Amino acid sequence: MPVITTISRQVHDLAGDEPLIVSAGTVRKALHELEARCPGLGAFIEDNMAIAIDGEIHQDALDAVISDDSEVVLIPKISGG
């Protein structure tokens, strides 16, 4: 099962002891799972974080696919000049 890693302390604080592990599927499904297990976490990630899947940064891309062997990393959303 894909393990989510992140340098964001806010995500860790919200998750508490809950391991950041989700089933394979889409980002949307993963966020639903996290939200169900840890209310507020999925919503926080959806609003504030970008999701790098296998090195490719996705923003607001809830349809993106996470496979069993995907590397999934949460980073703060990126804007720009």
Added chain:
Amino acid sequence: MSDGDDAPARELKVVGQRPVRPDGADKVTGRAMFGADFRLPGMLAGRVKRSPHPHARIVSIDTTAAAALPGVKAIVTGADFDLAAAGKIEAGESATDVKSVSINCMAHEKALYQGHAVAAVAATSAEIADEALDLIEVTYEVLPHVIDVEDAMKDGAPLLYPDMITTGESPAPTEPSNIASKMVAGCGDVKGAMERADIVVEGRYRTAAVHQGYIEPHACVASWGADGQAVVWASTQGQFLVRALTAKICNMPLSDLKVIPSEIGGGFGGKTTVYLEPVALTLSRKCGRPVKLVMSREEVFIASGPTSGSVIDVKLGAMKDGTIIAAEATLAYQAGAFPGSPVNLGCMTAFACYDIENVGLVGYDVVSNRPKVAAYRAPGAPMAAFAVESAIDELALKLNMDPIDLRLKNAVREGAKAVYGATLKSIGFVETLEAVKAHPNYTTPPAPGVTRGVAAGFWFNIGGESSASVHVDEDGGVTVVSANPDIGGSRASMVMMAAEVIGVPVEHVRGIVADTASIGFSSTTGGSRVTFATGMAVVQAAERIVEDLKLRAAKTWDCDVSQVDWKEGRALCLDPSKDVQPLDLRSIAGKSARTGGPIGAEVSLNAQGAAPGFGVHVCDLKVDPETGQTTIVKYTAAQDVGRAIHPSYVEGQLQGGAAQGVGWALNEEYVYGPNGTLENASFLDYRMPVASDLPMIDTILVESRPNPRHPFGVKGVGEVPIVPPLAAVANAISRITNKRMTSLPLSPMKVLDALSGD
């Protein structure tokens, strides 16, 4: 540079050429309409009254005398903006706190910086509006202020928000402070690695707040209709963002507002929010007439976004062979009067060029009585890179290593993990370093009396939501409509990509930037996303056009579509049983009714797969020992650009970013007096580089790592070039002064002090 193995297998006819940009003639003849050029019948002139105090409670505002002045048609104050209507919205790139944007447009209760808007007037002439501003009586209770980030972080500093508790700190603090948030990130065991290191360098670096410095001041016209439908014309990097923010702040349905983007006279991130539009629209709503608001240059300086000044502690631990095994940095960024500095991006980019096992990062977002910062080209990254690249230069000197070799030793390579945890793909940092190392500008040693500074930089680049439509006119001409204001020649790359796909000469393709009612949503022009993301939408729309044209040819020839090829703007029939001539675009388009009607396609997408970019800059300079004046004698900017659609405009991004970075390094800074007011709010005193300050800026476009996720291999190019110059300049000067130059700008006085050993 040669193309890599994974370059898209296309024979390119238009991409990579240097045609004249489609909006060019209008811009060299004065025909192009910028923000302040627009006017409507019955239009009123607006003016904004601004706080003279950096921090003050607004006790009362008396508008009676101003309202009685003949010619005054409307006056607004904070009371006219319903903060309850504000909240968080999705306004394109990310959720924006509309309430703070609203208060920044017009103060409520407190003025939080000198220049904060407290009232606005619309009148029949600018003179009357100015007179009315003087008649508005604002009673202030002046409060203690704090300007600098280190002062603002101290215990007992004047608080901008008495209820602000730092987020991201655990356990949460019990006392309020000016630290809006703290970010902590990292990996490995930094402490242990630092102890193991053969050599450690550390330092405290400071950068001043600097302004984006676009030459066109903010400008807009707002017109409220009697049916509640409104139109705003604005100079902006994002018309959809202006619509979302303005509608929310003015508490009106978003769909009742149409925003028409003008040509934009520079933005660099500074035009990715609103200052004037909600004020102009509220004035217009009050009097039923169109209102124009234009900032003066002084207003641009005191009231629109500069970027953060910063204080950064950096420490590197390395082995004798140059391998950096530990890195840590603590970054404190000015946010201005509202939370939201780009310190998180500073943290994520600080060490992004290097593959380091043990990394520790702490970031502080700190409010003070300065204008709210706005995005500026690679937001947050240049300051962090200044500190880190200076420290690496110090390491190179101590290890007696070539600065490029030291960077090559530690460079992130394909498959390395970025500090934020993700694996890096399709990156060309090593190739960029090697390209510089092999370039004559580097292999030739600097002239006597000249020193050389090297620095690198990283930016993520982003994709996001974009819409584009392509339609074929009856004569075979092609029009590309997109929704991204063109700040640096992006329309040229849009029409080139469409021309390439459809196989027509680029002169046959027109490029239009549409208003919010005329095309689907698009995120703001920013983050170096347009040629990548909007370009992807244009290419997909053009590909649909080609598919459609093939179908129409198949219908015409009564053959299967698989028997139709599209090449060089013509349909060719591959069915040997048909004795037919190729059909060109013009003949299909002229009779489109007979094959199904008008030919057009619109694509809306949320582009993913933006690839990061890396830059390496080399600066040769000399210093006048009498005056401390620095002269740049040669400058070279190399960058991993994926593929350049229009190389001239890619080079232009590198050159322009380098020039801005040189200004940041040498001269530019917000200078505050003891009373908390800005002392250099003019182009005379805020010194941006002019033509005689710079040499030619040589560019190296590294195209060996095209982005496989873009049809032509595009990577964003606009942000990276401002990241390396700060340290490239400072590193060169440090090699003259024999002293690490840690505080920007390196004005003649500071350099002179360093030379004299003070």
Added chain:
Amino acid sequence: MSRIRIATTVNGEPVEFLGGGSQSLLDALRDELGLTGSKEGCGTGDCGACSVMVDGRLVCSCLMLAPEAEGRRIETIEGMAENGELHPLQTSFLDEAALQCGFCTPGLLIAAKALLDRNPDPTETEVRYWLAGNVCRCTGYDKVVRAVMSAAATMRQAPKATEAVT
């Protein structure tokens, strides 16, 4: 504001308008005559975006009062192309990609033309110092300087065809 009638010549055409008070020539050009090609970047004569020619001299139109235009000969960016044909400097700016946002471009072109009118063969340094009063934030000046040098070369080769209008 008391307004007076001001008679002047703009791009070869005699024009009259009502203006005065503290109104600058730039404001008069833009607001009274609708010639918005000249831009206001600073209003204090520091950026050069409002550059125009007055009686053959390069001036910042934001620093000149409108009534001072009385009886003068004003040339603006709108008059640079003749009968719809671009001046070699304009062509060169397009060919060399010497503009990004294009806001400072009218001022740069007017200033560059003033230079080439008096010095048809400037060195790079001369171009850089002459244009030092025109601030461009997008380009880093590299392509601007190249465009001016290249236009100068073109004009030297074909002086007849590109003779400046005076």
